Amino acid sequence: MGHHSCCNQQKVKRGLWSPEEDEKLIRYITTHGYGCWSEVPEKAGLFDLYLCNIPFPDAKYILYEFTLLAVLCMLDKLHEAFFQYDNVLVPNQKGRFVVMLEAGLQRCGKSCRLRWINYLRPDIRRGRFTAEEEKLIISLHGAVGNRWAHIASHLPGRTDNEIKNYWNSWIKKKIRKPSTSATTRITTLPNDHPSQFGYSSSQQDFLNNQDFAVKQQVPQDAIFSTNTSSPLFMFDTGSIEGSNGDNTIGRTEFLHESTELNTDTWQVNSHQQQVEAFPSQASFTNNTDSSYNLPPLTDSMGPMDAHSCNNMNMEGELGLECFQRQDLINEWVETQYPSYLFWDSADATLGGEEINVPNSSNIGAIISSYPSSL
DNA sequence: AAACCTAACAACCGCATCTAG
C-alpha cells in the first residue's frame, strides 16, 4: 500500500520532466483522453495517435511496417519524427516501409497524472494569483482548511498543488506578519465568525489587513456548490487562439494538431462528467497549414493502407499523387541518410526477435514486437 | 565572481478512498 505498483518498476524515471516527455504525454492524452493512468506510460508512444492503436511492448523502440501509401500520408509527421527523435524511415525491397518509433514514457502512471494535472493540462492558468483569487483562497481555507483540492475546484485553472505552494510560501508569511492596526480592526468581526470559518487570530489579522469583506459571511452553499453538472474544467478557446503567453503558444501547436483528431468529449472523472475538453475543429478554421491534415484516428485503425487513405478526406487523386511522390521519398531517404542500409528482410526478421538495426548508434534498436496485422 | 540565501514551484511519498472482479 502507499506506493503505487507502477512506481516499483525498475526503469521508472524520476525528477523533472523533459520537453520530449511532456510532448509524448500531451499527444497521448489529447488523443485518447485519460481513464487509466497506469496504462499511459506504455501507451504514450510518440506517434501512436497517428498510426494505430497497438499496445506498446516493453521495449525502447517499436517497429511498424507500412505501405508506401500510408507512409506518404504520414510523411509530414515522419519528417518531423525523423529529425527530432532519431526515428528511422527505411523502405525495404517489397515497397513497404519500416517505421521505428520510440516507445512509451519511462514514468509511472502516477507521475504522468501529476504532470498532466499540475502542469500540462490545457486549461491550466499560470502566473501570479490575482487579488480576487487570493481572497477566495483565504476565505475557502478558513472554511475548509487544508483541503487544497476542494479549494482548487473553486479557482478555475488553478491546481491544488499550486494553491498549496502559494499558501505555504506567500500567504502564510503574510499572516505571520500582521500589522499593528490589525488588533483594533478585528473587533469589527462578528463574534461568531472565528468558529464559523475556523480562522485563527492571525488569519483574521491578515483578512483585515487586506480589507477583505469577511464581515459578510459567505453562504456555505456558495462555497460548497453541489452542482455536479458544472464541468471540472472548460477549455478556453480564447486563450488558445489569443496565444497570450509563451507556454500557450507552444501548447497551441499541439492542440492544433490534436483537435483534428479529437473532437470527442472527455470523460473526466468517475462521475461520468463529460466536458468539451477541446474546441471543435471549427475553432481553428484559420489554420490552413496542410501539415495538419492528418487522418482521423479510430479505435480499429490498423496500419494505414489505400483504403484508410481514402478516408482521410484527401479525395481520389491522392493515391496517384502519393505514388508519384515515391521517387521523391526514395531520393529524400538516400540524400538525408546515405549511410543507412535499406532493410530488405523486415518481414522475415520481425515477429518477436530482436533485431539490430544497422548503423544505429543513435537508435540502439531492440525490436520485440510489431503489429500482427501486417 | 563566488558564495550564500530565499522564494517559487515541480515532483515525490505515503495514506485514504474508490472500484472492479
Added chain:
DNA sequence: ACTAGATGCGGTTGTTAGGTT
C-alpha cells in the same frame, strides 16, 4: 463481503532561478 489495484489528496522534499552580500 473481500481484495487488489488504481486513483486522489495532502504533506513534504528537492530543485532552480534570482537576489544579496
